[in-house]
Amino acid sequence: MARATTSTRPPGRPRSGVDATVFAATLNAVHELGYAHATVDRIAAAAGVAKTTIYRRWPSKGALITACLVDAFGPAPLTGASREEIMSTAIRWIAAKIGEPGIGAAFAGVFTDAVNDSALRQILSTQLQDPYRLALEEALDEPENRVLFFIDVVVGTLLHRMGMTGEPMVDADVDALVEMVLRALP
Amino acid sequence: MARATTSTRPPGRPRSGVDATVFAATLNAVHELGYAHATVDRIAAAAGVAKTTIYRRWPSKGALITACLVDAFGPAPLTGASREEIMSTAIRWIAAKIGEPGIGAAFAGVFTDAVNDSALRQILSTQLQDPYRLALEEALDEPENRVLFFIDVVVGTLLHRMGMTGEPMVDADVDALVEMVLRALP
Numbered sequence: 001m002a003r004a005t006t007s008t009r010p011p012g013r014p015r016s017g018v019d020a021t022v023f024a025a026t027l028n029a030v031h032e033l034g035y036a037h038a039t040v041d042r043i044a045a046a047a048g049v050a051k052t053t054i055y056r057r058w059p060s061k062g063a064l065i066t067a068c069l070v071d072a073f074g075p076a077p078l079t080g081a082s083r084e085e086i087m088s089t090a091i092r093w094i095a096a097k098i099g100e101p102g103i104g105a106a107f108a109g110v111f112t113d114a115v116n117d118s119a120l121r122q123i124l125s126t127q128l129q130d131p132y133r134l135a136l137e138e139a140l141d142e143p144e145n146r147v148l149f150f151i152d153v154v155v156g157t158l159l160h161r162m163g164m165t166g167e168p169m170v171d172a173d174v175d176a177l178v179e180m181v182l183r184a185l186p
Numbered sequence: 187m188a189r190a191t192t193s194t195r196p197p198g199r200p201r202s203g204v205d206a207t208v209f210a211a212t213l214n215a216v217h218e219l220g221y222a223h224a225t226v227d228r229i230a231a232a233a234g235v236a237k238t239t240i241y242r243r244w245p246s247k248g249a250l251i252t253a254c255l256v257d258a259f260g261p262a263p264l265t266g267a268s269r270e271e272i273m274s275t276a277i278r279w280i281a282a283k284i285g286e287p288g289i290g291a292a293f294a295g296v297f298t299d300a301v302n303d304s305a306l307r308q309i310l311s312t313q314l315q316d317p318y319r320l321a322l323e324e325a326l327d328e329p330e331n332r333v334l335f336f337i338d339v340v341v342g343t344l345l346h347r348m349g350m351t352g353e354p355m356v357d358a359d360v361d362a363l364v365e366m367v368l369r370a371l372p
Contacts, residue, residue: 034299112291116220152346156347157339159346163300164338
């Protein structure tokens, strides 16, 4: 699979050792048990920390999963000589990320919980989606509603494929996704 | 919202009164409580039936949700004078369905469970996706892999929007989705 270059850790406050341990235990639990069975109880046990240690940092399972995804994704590689190249690089980057163990299941699960949880939608919007949305608006010179549409299309398509097949999308279909989205860029 | 015409019940074995009661209780529980909290226990209690009555018909929550979605969707309206019209009608139909109470949350939830559950993926593929896939392959004269790609794009996009906003996609964005997919039809 033609994976995008590995992202580096975002600048800013370095995460503590506890955060790193909990994030690794979270992705592992989601990968091994599935989203529904990866409870905060089980994650805490696997990480070797008290449940209160987790709830002091993240008020809910959804908030923990969101923080875990933000950490795993890091900044998107929004580089390229043209809007087409930037978009293409970004799509291949998120496709590779969603294929990593636990990530697709965690991502799909937190969106599912969010359908009926407005507090979680707020966390997802502001902590996970907004940084990428703002960077994409600037890099592509596209308005907010178009960038949100492209995020729905790309992430939604990749997650639906994971749910139906249990596997990341194969290269030929990622190519088709890139081609379709580039044709929709005005 | 420009909704597609309401589908009629599919021909074949009429569903029993118990099925209808359980399906209504299921969608209502998912709508009110969210997918994770809509347990088989709670659905049975709301439907006024024994839990064993549910498990005799559907071996798992995922199987129940799938049957509920098959019942709620009915056959897709795959009519039109051209492939473009057929595709456009089908997209608007599923967009309206996913906007109905409980449907988007049930749909997103069952895909999430399926990421780590191969038995459920099998149920979803054969009972929910295959009938639409086969009908679309014939109506559009497109091969299986292309039809699966379009299903990922359309359903994935609509469900991602529900997860991020808690609301169905607005008409202008459904229009953009239709336009994008039609351009990708060869």
